[in-house]
Amino acid sequence: MLKVEKILVLFIPLILVLAWLGGENRISATKSAQLSNISAQIKKLKPLGEGLYQARAADTTEDLYLAVGSSPSYGGPLEVAVVVGQDKGVRQVAVLKSRDTSSYMERVLGLGTPGAFIGRMIDDLPEVDTVSGATLSSVALIRSIESAAARIGTSRFGLPQQPEPEVTTTPELSKLVLITLLFGAALWGTSRSCRVNRRKFRALLLVCSVVTLGFWFGSQFSIATLALLLDGDWLHGVASYAALLCLLLAVVSFLLTGKNLFCSMLCPFGAVQEGLGKITGCSAPLRYRWMTWLARTWVVTLLAAGLYYHAPAAIMYEPFGKAFTFIGSGVVYALTILVVIASLVVKRPWCFLFCPATSLFAYLTAVRRLFGDAGIKQAQLQKSEPKEIHAS
């Protein structure tokens, strides 16, 4: 192992920890300052209790109540503030903090979900439909608004306390079980005890993965999932743990067995690229050493930025969302189209050239080497990983 590689293995976690700590120091402003920014109408804000404030309207001198509500969303807790007047009418709704991918939140906000609450009485809030394609974000937004309104209703207007909405865990649990089964099947498929045709088994697993992890769950892990895991905000709750579990199982199985099960057997986006490549029978692209190091530097820089700003979703650039759930910006759309076309010319272009997972597993390989893992089997690695071509 090269000396510089050893230094980097230890240096990269240090960079990420420093970025996270720097971000913690950066957030020095108080919640009151943030709430005052909701509207110039909000004056003389004073706290009444946990997540509850009173203010004075600037022009009417009416007393206003502000409450903060939160609910787990896809990328972590979604925090909302609701401003209510003396007549129990909702005046303003503000999203204080969202860690969801902006395209999904834009979809929810663009369809007017918070607007439905404006002008309504807090004891007569509307039944708002969830937004198809961004269900988790819209459910979190609606629940956060209802939670904040209920806080004001019970404490200031003597309204009866509403029971907490039931959290449906069955679909989420079934997702987690199915993901674990997929990894178990992938592990079995690469083991000696597997007696079936390995190529056919791998193809079947990839198809299952495209259907479940790709289209059904939309839970392919990305650089944002890695940042979310490192940031630790998922400990406060996320609406879906599917992508996190995928990432954890991929990392743990790699560290324990040396097999990159996810990239070789389960990655839905990789499967789509490979499927397209089969049409033309193309070969892998050339990856020069400068590309490898530039891609790794890019990943570390983005992770550090995501941790510094405590905004994992902001660093996501992969085309997975557009490919499977058809949500994403114009740039991501262009990237998706480029990958699809390029897949007909070279094999798995995204995986070989720019996927952050490739850099992640390269780092984990270096970690295994550094800590003297005698059990690492290079042959297994070569079998299970997409073979990279390094041109000098």
Next chain:
Amino acid sequence: MRSLFSIFLFLAFLLLGGAEVIPKLISLSQQDGTHVAFVIGAPEVDAKKTGQGFSAERKEELLKALGKNNLKYR
């Protein structure tokens, strides 16, 4: 030829990835921790302190979708 195409693809991925991420990071760098991501129902809200974190390109579409002028968004 494959070599040139590989280089082209890599640079295109880098360029498009950067175009997706860098504006969001620039927007985050301009926030001081007291910004509000999105407000509705506040006609006079200070746009400098709100809406950052979402792309600017959606502003017109949002206003149209909501059918209101009381939204400051950027």
